[in-house]
Amino acid sequence: MIEIRIHGRGGQGSVTAAELLAVAAFEDGKYSQAFPAFGVERRGAPVTAFVRLDDKPIRLRSQIYEPDYVIVQDATLVDVVDVARGAKPEGIILINTEKNADNFKLETKARVKTLDATKLAMDFVGKPIVNTTLIGAFAGVSGLINPESIKSAVMERFPGKVGENNAKAIQAAYDLMEAER
Amino acid sequence: MVVVEGSYAVAHSVKVCKPHVVSAYPITPQTHIVEDLSQFVADNEMSCEYLNVESEFSAISALIGASAAGARTYSSTTSQGLALMHEALFNASGMRLPVVMTVVNRALSAPINIWNDQQDSISQRDTGWIQLYAEDVQESADMTPQLYKIAEDEEILLPAMSCMDGFILSHVYEPVILLEQSLTDEFLSPFSPEFVLDPENPMSFGAFADPSTYTEFRYKQEKAMGAALAKIEEVANEFNEVYGRYYGGLIDSYLLDDAEIVIMAMGSVIGTIKDTIDMLRKEGGSIGLLKIRSFRPFPVEAVRSALKNAKIVITLDKNISIGKNEGALCTEVKACLYNTNLRIPVIGFMLGHGGRDIPISTIVKIINKAKLVEKGIFVESEFADLREELI
Numbered sequence: 001m002i003e004i005r006i007h008g009r010g011g012q013g014s015v016t017a018a019e020l021l022a023v024a025a026f027e028d029g030k031y032s033q034a035f036p037a038f039g040v041e042r043r044g045a046p047v048t049a050f051v052r053l054d055d056k057p058i059r060l061r062s063q064i065y066e067p068d069y070v071i072v073q074d075a076t077l078v079d080v081v082d083v084a085r086g087a088k089p090e091g092i093i094l095i096n097t098e099k100n101a102d103n104f105k106l107e108t109k110a111r112v113k114t115l116d117a118t119k120l121a122m123d124f125v126g127k128p129i130v131n132t133t134l135i136g137a138f139a140g141v142s143g144l145i146n147p148e149s150i151k152s153a154v155m156e157r158f159p160g161k162v163g164e165n166n167a168k169a170i171q172a173a174y175d176l177m178e179a180e181r
Numbered sequence: 182m183v184v185v186e187g188s189y190a191v192a193h194s195v196k197v198c199k200p201h202v203v204s205a206y207p208i209t210p211q212t213h214i215v216e217d218l219s220q221f222v223a224d225n226e227m228s229c230e231y232l233n234v235e236s237e238f239s240a241i242s243a244l245i246g247a248s249a250a251g252a253r254t255y256s257s258t259t260s261q262g263l264a265l266m267h268e269a270l271f272n273a274s275g276m277r278l279p280v281v282m283t284v285v286n287r288a289l290s291a292p293i294n295i296w297n298d299q300q301d302s303i304s305q306r307d308t309g310w311i312q313l314y315a316e317d318v319q320e321s322a323d324m325t326p327q328l329y330k331i332a333e334d335e336e337i338l339l340p341a342m343s344c345m346d347g348f349i350l351s352h353v354y355e356p357v358i359l360l361e362q363s364l365t366d367e368f369l370s371p372f373s374p375e376f377v378l379d380p381e382n383p384m385s386f387g388a389f390a391d392p393s394t395y396t397e398f399r400y401k402q403e404k405a406m407g408a409a410l411a412k413i414e415e416v417a418n419e420f421n422e423v424y425g426r427y428y429g430g431l432i433d434s435y436l437l438d439d440a441e442i443v444i445m446a447m448g449s450v451i452g453t454i455k456d457t458i459d460m461l462r463k464e465g466g467s468i469g470l471l472k473i474r475s476f477r478p479f480p481v482e483a484v485r486s487a488l489k490n491a492k493i494v495i496t497l498d499k500n501i502s503i504g505k506n507e508g509a510l511c512t513e514v515k516a517c518l519y520n521t522n523l524r525i526p527v528i529g530f531m532l533g534h535g536g537r538d539i540p541i542s543t544i545v546k547i548i549n550k551a552k553l554v555e556k557g558i559f560v561e562s563e564f565a566d567l568r569e570e571l572i
Contacts, residue, residue, distance in 0.1 A: 019354045023184045026356050032184060034354040038296055038536065059317075059452030061349050062540040 002144060003064045004051040007083050008073035011043040013131035016157075017071070018049035021135050021145070024153040025053045028146050033058045046081050053144065069142060070110070071134050072096060073117075084108035092141055094177075096130050113141055115177060124169035125162075136170030140177030147174040182356040187318040187345065190357045191257075191283055192217035194322040196227045197365040198329050200281075201252035204232040204243040206262065209295070212285045212351050214257040237262040241269040241280070248278035249386045251377035253329065256280070259347055260287035260301045267305065273340040274309025274402060276387040279332030279372070280340040281325065286448065286499070287347035288535040296536020297347040299448060303476075303500040303509045309402050311341035311409055312477040314447035319357045320428045321345040323420065326360065326369045330416045333372050336408045344476075346449040346499075348536070360424070368423045406478040413475050431480035432487060433472040436462065440469025442548060443488060445514060446497040447473045450539050454497075457544040468548065473510060481517040488518070494525050495551045497565075499533040507531070507562035526554045529562030537566055 004021065008014030015036045022034035030053045037048035050064045066086045075097035077083060087093055089109035095101075096117040104112050115137045117130040125132075132154050139145040151170050155163035185193075192214045195203070203222075205215035221227035230247070234240050237258050244254040258266065263284055273280050284302045288294040302312060311331065315321040324343040332341040345351060376384065390398055414430030421427040435455050437443060444454055451472050458468050471487050473480070488494060498508020505512065511529030518525065528551045533539045547565050554560075 019184075019186075022354045026182070026184045031356060032354075034184075035349070035352060038348040038352065058355070060456045060541070061353075061449045061453050063538045065540060 001052055001054040001058070001060075002069070002142075003067045004053070004069045004071065004138070005064050005067040006049040006051070006071045006073070007077050007081055008047050008049070008131070009043075009077065010041045010045045010047050012047070012073045013129060014047045014049045014073060017073075017131035017135050018051045020132065020150070020153045020157060021051045021138070023157075024135070024139075024145050024149040025051075027149040027153060030055065030145075031057050037063060046077055067091060069094065069138065071138055073130055073134060075099070075104075078104060078106070084110060094134065094137060094141055096134060113177065113180060115173060117173060120169045120172050124172065125165045132166040133169040133173045136173035137177045139170075140174035141181060143178075143181055147171060150174075182358050184354050184356050185359070186213060187321060187350045187353050187355070188213035188285075189217050190318050190322040190359060191325065191343075191345070191351075192221065194325040194360045195255050195283075196221050197360045197362045198255075198281075198326050198369060199253065200229055200255040202230045202232065202244060202247035202254045203256065204234055204240045204247070204254070205256050205258070206234055206237045206240050211262070212257060212259060212347070214283055214285070214351070218255075237265040238269060241266040241273065241282075244280045245269060245273050245276065245278055246378075248273070248280050249276060249378045251372070251374055253333075253372040254278075254280045255282065257283040257285065259285040260289055260295075263301045263305060264289060267308070270305055270308035270310060270340070272387060275398065277338040277402075277405070278340060278386075279329070279338055281328045281332055281343070282340070283321070283325070283343045283345060285347045285351045286344055294535040297349050298499040298534045298536065299344065299346070300500040300534075302342055302344045305342070306477060306509060309339065309406075310477065311339055311406070311413075311475070312344055313341070313413070313475055314344045314473065315350065316428065316449060316451040316472065318350055318353060318355055319426065321350055322357060322360060323424065323426055323428070326365050327416050327420050329372070330369055330419070331409060331412050333374075334412055335375065337405050337412055338374070339402070339405050339409065344448065349449045358426075364423050368420065410475075410478050410480060413478075429472060429474050431475040431478075431483045433474060434487060435470040435472070437469035437471060437487060438490075439467065440490075441467040441492040442495065442551065443469050443471050443491040443493070444495045444497065444544070444548070445471045445473060445510060447476060447510060448499065450497060450499070450533065453539055453541060454544055457541045457548075460541065461545070461548065466548075476510070476513075479513050479517070484514065484517050485521055485523065488523060488525060491525050493551055493554055494527045495547060496527060496529045497547070498529060498531050501531050501534070511562055526559060528554065528560055530565040531562070532565040539566070
């Protein structure tokens with residue numbers, strides 16, 4: 001079973017990112033489960049969402065404490081949330097930032113990878129909404145989900161031009177991170 | 182299969198059951214179930230009278246009237262909303278009206294808390310409603326047609342609650358089969374009660390009963406609940422024949438036959454327990470699960486039979502009867518074993534209150550604690566996940 005934790009701020013679409021990952025993974029032939037860390041959501045406040053992927057039906061219902069992957073939508077969260085908490089030593093922490101990974105002194109054995117998802121989202125979507133770009137990056141860095149499944153899940157959820165533009169950002173993020181795998 | 186939110190899967194299952202009247206109060210605490218249903222109605226995907234009422238008390242009251250007039254009725258509520266319905270829940274059951282309601286289990290205030298536990302439905306234990314508890318989203322969705330078939334049976338005619346854990350099941354996205362309309366039409370006959378409110382043929386429902394007759398009304402409700410025991414099993418099997426899915430009738434089990442330690446629980450924690458059992462069995466642990474699906478009626482005979490080889494019984498409760506220091510399931514299990522020859526220690530653990538997460542480590546800790554009984558250290562019942570530093 002692969003466990004993923006997504007950190008974001010209220011309004012950044014962390015829960016949607018988790019949902020889209022679950023849809024894409026299922027389309028890809030995996031069982032999936034996505035759920036938010038239930039809170040009293042407020043715009044801008046730290047938000048956490050979880051995703052599980054497995055080859056067999058997923059029964060476990062607890063939150064995720066030792067993620068294989070951590071996705072951080074907003075690098076300012078690193079100062080307020082322990083984004084590395086419990087991350088597996090062989091895991092990957094993917095941070096949206098224009099900085100290099102060396103700038104993040106996280107207490108973890110997991111590898112830190114960075115990507116300027118905000119720039120990609122601005123270039124292709126025209127808005128700093130990075131959730132779809134980051135799940136494309138996740139697919140690239142992990143090799144766990146076919147980027148076509150991610151794009152089709154996103155285009156189904158956001159039909160028309162919006163979905164198409166998001167798909168371009170997803171492919172660009174996938175290509176960048178696949179090169180680093 | 183499609184990946185959808187738990188609430189959507191349930192709303193869809195309600196749609197294919199074709200209720201005539203849906204009534205709900207759309208304020209926190211509510212869920213996406215009634216939001217999705219109102220969307221179906223607005224989009225003309227569903228043909229029903231959708232009543233957007235002014236409180237949960239009105240929501241259930243409207244359904245009582247509609248059901249008495251012969252309508253198939255539905256509502257969904259949670260925590261404080263269910264508490265506000267309390268008085269009228271007795272009217273629905275006393276008038277023998279098969280209202281079906283999804284209870285999305287959430288904690289009660291005070292202190293204010295929106296998260297999951299099962300105190301809300303457990304507190305309605307004695308209202309005369311059937312209560313089934315679901316383990317996952319698919320079971321939650323599949324319970325809707327099952328409950329209509331059970332509740333509307335002329336031998337039963339009791340209202341019924343489908344209980345699903347709030348957030349954990351209502352807000353999770355996971356793969357489910359959305360119920361097919363054609364199969365549901367085959368499985369579930371239209372509601373055609375013998376007695377209805379009809380101006381052409383006036384009659385009274387829930388009319389005055391003095392001491393000379395009141396007792397017999399209660400007796401007949403109890404008899405109907407007794408009949409529901411067999412009906413719940415029968416309907417679960419019929420559902421399996423039509424849809425090919427089965428979750429147990431009154432109870433279900435996992436690796437129970439050879440288990441010395443049996444964990445009993447209800448709701449979404451079942452999945453986490455199964456994973457814990459698999460993990461501990463690899464290390465040689467003799468542990469099994471007895472899932473309680475029907476809390477009302479309580480399956481006394483089925484539980485006795487399932488526990489006959491157990492050495493230690495552990496009950497998990499996401500509720501507490503304050504003043505008894507134990508949860509409702511614990512009390513039931515002890516009571517149903519008393520007049521038998523089975524003398525098994527029953528150890529109660531309360532956990533998951535107000536949304537406190539239940540990881541595998543908590544279940545392991547509980548099992549280790551219960552095992553102390555072998556060394557003569559017996560814990561009657563306790564909170565399993567207290568934060569000692571806050572007390």
